[in-house]
Amino acid sequence: SGYVAVLGKPNVGKSTLSNQMVGQKLSIVTDKPQTTRHRILGIISSEEYQMILYDTPGVIEKKMHQLDTMMMKNVRSAAVNADCVLIVVDASKMPRKIDEILEEGNLKDKVPTLLVLNKKDLIKPGEIAKRLEWYEKFTDVDEVIPVSAKFGHGIEDIKNWILTKLPTGPAYYP
Numbered sequence: 731s732g733y734v735a736v737l738g739k740p741n742v743g744k745s746t747l748s749n750q751m752v753g754q755k756l757s758i759v760t761d762k763p764q765t766t767r768h769r770i771l772g773i774i775s776s777e778e779y780q781m782i783l784y785d786t787p788g789v790i791e792k793k794m795h796q797l798d799t800m801m802m803k804n805v806r807s808a809a810v811n812a813d814c815v816l817i818v819v820d821a822s823k824m825p826r827k828i829d830e831i832l833e834e835g836n837l838k839d840k841v842p843t844l845l846v847l848n849k850k851d852l853i854k855p856g857e858i859a860k861r862l863e864w865y866e867k868f869t870d871v872d873e874v875i876p877v878s879a880k881f882g883h884g885i886e887d888i889k890n891w892i893l894t895k896l897p898t899g900p901a902y903y904p
C-alpha cells in the first residue's frame with residue numbers, strides 16, 4: 731500500500747483518471763472552498779494504494795512566476811507523504827514547463843514523477859508524439875505516458891508504473 735499524489739490544474743481529468751484507476755467514484759470530496767491551502771479535490775482508494783487528488787491553480791492568465799509559486803505550495807504539501815506523483819496535463823493544450831513544481835515538490839529525497847498526458851483522444855497521433863517529445867525534453871519527469879482517461883486508454887500503463895514505485899511493490903522487494 732502507498733500514497734499517490736495526483737496533481738494538475740482543474741479540468742485536466744484528475745477525477746476521471748482516478749475513478750478509472752480504482753474502479754469507483756471519488757470516495758471523499760472536501761466541501762472546503764478552493765481557498766484552502768491544499769486544494770484537496772478528494773481521496774480515492776484501492777487495495778494497493780490511495781490516490782490523493784490536488785487541484786493546482788487554473789488561472790494561466792497570471793504571470794508565470796506567480797502561478798509557479800502557487801503551484802509549488804500545493805505540490806510541496808502533496809508530495810511530502812507521497813510515494814510517487816502523477817502530474818496530469820491536458821494534451822490538447824499547449825505544453826508548459828513544470829520543472830519548478832518537481833523541484834519544490836520533491837521533498838522526500840526524489841519522489842518518482844510520472845507525467846500523464848491526458849485527453850490524447852482530442853488530438854492526432856502525430857501531435858501526441860510531439861507533445862510527448864516536448865515534455866520529455868523540457869521537463870524533468872521520470873516518464874511520460876499518453877492516456878485517455880475518458881475512454882480508458884493507457885490506464886494499465888499508469889497502474890503498472892505506480893506499482894513499481896510503492897514501498898511494498900514487487901520492484902522494490904524482488
Ligand code: GDP
Pocket residue numbers: 738739740741742743744745746747771848849850851852877878879880881
Ligand atoms: P479534474 O478537475 O482534473 O478532476 O477533471 P475532471 O476529471 O473533472 O475532467 C474534466 C472534464 O474533462 C470532464 O468533462 C471530463 O469528462 C473531461 N475529460 C477527462 N478526461 C478526458 C479524456 O481523456 N478525454 C476527453 N476528451 N475528455 C476528458
